[in-house]
Amino acid sequence: xxxxxxxxxxxxxxxxxxxxxxxxxxxxxxxxxxxxxxxxxxxxxxxxxxxxxxxxxxxxxxxxxxxxxxxxxxxxxxxxxxxxxxxxxxxxxxxxxxxxxxxxxxxxxxxxxxxxxxxxxxxxxxxxxxxxxxxxxxxxxxxxxxxxxxxxxxxxxxxxxxxxxxxxxxxxxxxxxxxxxxxxxxxxxxxxxxxxxxxxxxxxxxxxxxxxxxxxxxxxxxxxxxxxxxxxxxxxxxxxxxxxxxxxxxxxxxxxxxxxxxxxxxxxxxxxxxxxxxxxxxxxxxxxxxxxxxxxxxxxxxxxxxxxxxxxxxxxxxxxxxxxxxxxxxxxxxxxxxxxxxxxxxxxxxxxxxxxxxxxxxxxxx
Amino acid sequence: xxxxxxxxxxxxxxxxxxxxxxxxxxxxxxxxxxxxxxxxxxxxxxxxxxxxxxxxxxxxxxxxxxxxxxxxxxxxxxxxxxxxxxxxxxxxxxxxxxxxxxxxxxxxxxxxxxxxxxxxxxxxxxxxxxxxxxxxxxxxxxxxxxxxxxxxxxxxxxxxxxxxxxxxxxxxxxxxxxxxxxxxxxxxxxxxxxxxxxxxxxxxxxxxxxxxxxxxxxxxxxxxxxxxxx
Numbered sequence: 001x002x003x004x005x006x007x008x009x010x011x012x013x014x015x016x017x018x019x020x021x022x023x024x025x026x027x028x029x030x031x032x033x034x035x036x037x038x039x040x041x042x043x044x045x046x047x048x049x050x051x052x053x054x055x056x057x058x059x060x061x062x063x064x065x066x067x068x069x070x071x072x073x074x075x076x077x078x079x080x081x082x083x084x085x086x087x088x089x090x091x092x093x094x095x096x097x098x099x100x101x102x103x104x105x106x107x108x109x110x111x112x113x114x115x116x117x118x119x120x121x122x123x124x125x126x127x128x129x130x131x132x133x134x135x136x137x138x139x140x141x142x143x144x145x146x147x148x149x150x151x152x153x154x155x156x157x158x159x160x161x162x163x164x165x166x167x168x169x170x171x172x173x174x175x176x177x178x179x180x181x182x183x184x185x186x187x188x189x190x191x192x193x194x195x196x197x198x199x200x201x202x203x204x205x206x207x208x209x210x211x212x213x214x215x216x217x218x219x220x221x222x223x224x225x226x227x228x229x230x231x232x233x234x235x236x237x238x239x240x241x242x243x244x245x246x247x248x249x250x251x252x253x254x255x256x257x258x259x260x261x262x263x264x265x266x267x268x269x270x271x272x273x274x275x276x277x278x279x280x281x282x283x284x285x286x287x288x289x290x291x292x293x294x295x296x297x298x299x300x301x302x303x304x305x306x307x308x309x310x311x312x313x314x315x316x317x318x319x320x321x322x323x324x325x326x327x328x329x330x331x332x333x334x335x336x337x338x339x340x341x342x343x344x345x346x347x348x349x350x351x352x353x354x355x356x357x358x359x360x361x362x363x364x365x366x
Numbered sequence: 367x368x369x370x371x372x373x374x375x376x377x378x379x380x381x382x383x384x385x386x387x388x389x390x391x392x393x394x395x396x397x398x399x400x401x402x403x404x405x406x407x408x409x410x411x412x413x414x415x416x417x418x419x420x421x422x423x424x425x426x427x428x429x430x431x432x433x434x435x436x437x438x439x440x441x442x443x444x445x446x447x448x449x450x451x452x453x454x455x456x457x458x459x460x461x462x463x464x465x466x467x468x469x470x471x472x473x474x475x476x477x478x479x480x481x482x483x484x485x486x487x488x489x490x491x492x493x494x495x496x497x498x499x500x501x502x503x504x505x506x507x508x509x510x511x512x513x514x515x516x517x518x519x520x521x522x523x524x525x526x527x528x529x530x531x532x533x534x535x536x537x538x539x540x541x542x543x544x545x546x547x548x549x550x551x552x553x554x555x556x557x558x559x560x561x562x563x564x565x566x567x568x569x570x571x572x573x574x575x576x577x578x579x580x581x582x583x584x585x586x587x588x589x590x591x592x593x594x595x596x
Contacts, residue, residue, distance in 0.1 A: 047490050071493040078494040084487050088509045088592065100505065101496035144495050 001180050003027075003148060007043055007053035007063075016040070016050075016204040026174055026181045028191040028212070030225075031201030037184040040201075041150045044182065045078050046071030057148055072101065077146030077179070081153040083133035085125035091136050092121040098144035106145050114172050115139045131162035135169060142177065149177075152184045170194055188229040192216060192272045200224050217319035219302035219310035222275060227308065231274035232321045238267045253294040253315035256344065275310060278322035279343040282332060292344040296320060298336050301329060313342055320344075369566050375542050376550035377570055379458060383546055384526040387465035391473055392519055398470075399477035399518075400503070404486075421471040425531025432464060432536040460537035461544050465526035472525055473518035480514020481507065513586040520582035524575055547571050 006019035016036040029037045042048035044055060046062065046069060055062040057076075062069045085094050095112070099105055112118050115135045125133060134154055141149060154170075155163045167190075174181070174194060185191050191198060191212070198215040200208035207224060208215050213233050215221055222230040236249040238261060247261035249271065256271070263269050285293060296313035303309045309329050313320040320342055324334075334340070369377065401407070402414055420428050436443045437455040446452045454460035484507055492502045530548040537544040539553055551567050554560030 045494050047493065070498075071490075072496050072498050074494075075496070076494060078491065080487065080491065082487065084485075084491040086488060086492075086506060097492070097497075097505075098495040101498070101501065103496055140495065 001058050001147070003044070003180065003182065004054070004056045005040065005044060007040070007050040007055065009039060009043070009048075009050035009053075011039070014204060018199075018201070018204070018206045020199050020206055020209050022180065022182055022197065022199075024178075024180050025196035026183050026194050027197040027199060028195035029182060029184045029199050029201060030186065030188070030191050032186055035201040036204040037186075037201060038152055041078070041152050041182060041184055044148070045076050045150055046074050047078075060147075075145070075147045077141030077144050077149040079134070079138050079141050079149070079151045079154045081156050083125070083130075083137035085128075085133055085136055085140070087125050089125075090121065091117065091123050091125070091128070094125065094136060095121075095140050095143050097140060103144045105143065108143060111139050111142050114176060115169055129162070130158050131165040134158065134162075134166055138169070138173070142173075142179070146179055149179045149181045150184075151181060153186070154183075155187070155190060156185075167193065188225055189272070192231075192233050193270065213319070216272075217312060217321055219300055219312045219321060222302070222310040222321070222323065223304060227304075227323060228274075228276060230310070230321060230323070231272055231277075232319055234271045234273065234315075234318045234320070236269055236271045238263050238265050238269065240265060251294075251315065252317045253296065256292045256294075273320060273344060275321040275323040277345040278313075278320060279345065280311070280322055280324060280328075280332070280334070281341045281343055284341050285343060288343065290343050290345055294320075294342045294344070296340060296342045298334060298338045298340065300336055301334060303329075313340075315342065369570070370563060372541055372545075373550065373563055373567055376545050376547050376567065379461075379542075379545065380527045380547040380574075383458060383461045383465055384523045387462045387469060387526040388519055388523045390462070391466040391470055391522055392515065395470060395473035395518060395522070396477055396508075396515060399474045399481055400507075402474065403478045403481035417474050418471045420468050420532070425468065425529075426535050428467060429464060429532035429535025432460075432467065432532065436460065436463060436536070454537075456537050456540060456544060458537075458543055461529075461533050461546060462526075464532040464536045465522075465529045468529050468532050469522035469525035472521040476518035476521055477511060477514045480511035480517075483514075484510045512589045516582050516585050516589065520578050524578050527571070527574055527578075547574075 001024050003022040007016065009016045014036070016039055018036065018040060029040060031037050039048060043050045043053060043063070049068055050063070052065070053063040061067050062074055086097065089097070115138060117132070117135050117139055120128065120132060120136065125136070128136065138154070155166055158166065183194060195212045198208070198210065198212045199206055200215060200221060202224060208218060208221050217232040234251050236251045236256065239248040239250045239255065241247045241261065245259050246257050247259070249256045249258055249261065251271070294315050296315045299312040299314050299319065301309055301311050303326055307325050307327070308323055309326045311322045311324060311334065313322060322342060398413070398417060402410065433455065434440050438444070438447065438453065443455060446454065452459065454463050488506055489502050492506045497505060527546070528548055530552065533544070533546065534549055539545050539549040545553065547567055547570070551564050554564040554567070
């Protein structure tokens with residue numbers, strides 16, 4: 001399955017001009033508010049007719065110079081930021097809404113079970129919490145048997161606990177459903193957890209596009225993601241759970257100690273290592289409280305506009321990102337090809353699941 | 367409260383005219399309200415003005431214009447009589463037409479406000495779920511504007527029962543054919559000794575109007591509660 005998008009659209013002074021392809025899995029459209037993300041998904045859904053566009057999904061033309069396939073014929077599921085449940089219908093009637101228009105009721109029970117909404121079926125949307133509404137909205141979109149699922153900041157309207165309530169369901173959706181997803185977000189954490197591919201948007205233009213781990217590890221992407229949010233995402237395997245609450249995770253370059261890992265031994269998870277929390281040392285440091293030290297080789301150095309520099313590090317095949325000052329780069333004589341040690345302040349490690357067990361609230365080792 | 371035969375006839379005729387006018391006007395009013403609320407087309411302002419014209423014109427003028435257009439020598443009147451054999455001038459059917467025209471702006475207004483209160487985002491969501499335009503209206507918009515339709519219907523019905531100026535100009539005041547409640551009250555007040563019957567008719571007019579309002583309130587409340595859910 002491939003979604004191919006190329007479109008230009010002018011909205012007053014704002015000019016959107018983007019082109020990208022999205023394959024199977026979750027593709028994140030990431031950018032600040034006003035970067036044009038919602039305009040793109042609306043054009044893909046058929047809710048907006050761009051000035052010029054060429055949009056195809058698996059050979060079906062949605063939009064080109066001669067064609068504009070109306071929204072109701074696209075079979076594209078859409079989960080909005082506000083759930084947009086029909087207030088005059090029960091949850092069950094909302095879920096079955098698409099069946100009135102020829103959608104096949106595929107896997108209804110499985111979807112209801114996956115989203116944990118079986119107990120809500122007789123209720124009205126007005127009586128649901130924000131998180132429940134969003135789960136029902138997700139179920140409603142899935143029951144329309146879509147060829148593609150669009151999610152426009154589905155968590156942005158929810159507070160922290162509600163977000164945490166929904167995320168595991170999105171993890172399950174990702175692993176259990178074959179439907180490709182275009183996921184709009186301005187939250188790096190959500191994207192790092194869920195996305196396989198990433199399209200970085202700034203002022204209506206695509207500035208980075210590629211596999212999530214590549215984009216997240218690109219030092220040039222640091223200012224686009226925000227210096228506090230930037231950081232590489234690594235694959236790690238849970239190796240052991242210690243009696244002291246510390247767990248051992250293995251990444252390509254060696255073991256890391258983390259606390260609060262709930263995934264079972266053998267599970268593969270995602271680790272997000274924030275760039276600002278990776279220190280560099282020329283020698284193997286001793287007498288440090290930090291336990292997580294990996295030998296790395298400098299791949300690239302990208303100086304920012306301010307006093308900082310972003311450094312990409314090769315850690316036995318994985319790429320890590322570190323953010324240090326330009327002064328340190330000079331005094332330590334850092335340059336591509338140089339071997340150094342990365343000290344990972346373990347408070348910096350955010351974990352997200354790749355598949356299998358879901359981790360939430362895990363805390364890294366101090 | 368007791369009415370003579372002519373009084374009962376006026377009451378019956380008023381109800382007949384009110385129900386018929388409302389039944390015919392409501393679907394058209396829903397369509398026009400939807401056009402004005404959601405449509406974007408050339409001449410929208412003109413349509414809006416035309417719909418509201420009877421509200422600002424003196425009813426006698428509206429009635430006279432109806433007579434010119436729909437009378438037995440008027441262009442539309444001749445056409446209707448020749449094609450479907452429908453005669454409006456000085457018939458109860460003409461009273462229905464006058465009521466429709468006079469009540470129409472009130473209906474459209476109430477329904478248009480209801481449509482504008484429906485979040486277009488819900489209609490967008492319906493489209494992404496596979497609903498074509500007419501189905502979006504039938505399954506989402508229409509149920510949500512039901513309270514507005516009820517309110518508009520009651521307004522139109524009340525207007526039809528009370529319509530006087532345009533009706534008397536267009537179809538006169540013929541007992542048993544076009545003499546509705548207000549025409550009957552007016553006629554009774556023109557002759558000495560008619561006040562007693564007039565008072566009875568006035569009480570009946572009040573009862574009808576109040577029942578319509580109470581009924582619509584009750585229905586609107588029930589519908590609103592059903593929509594809000596509990």
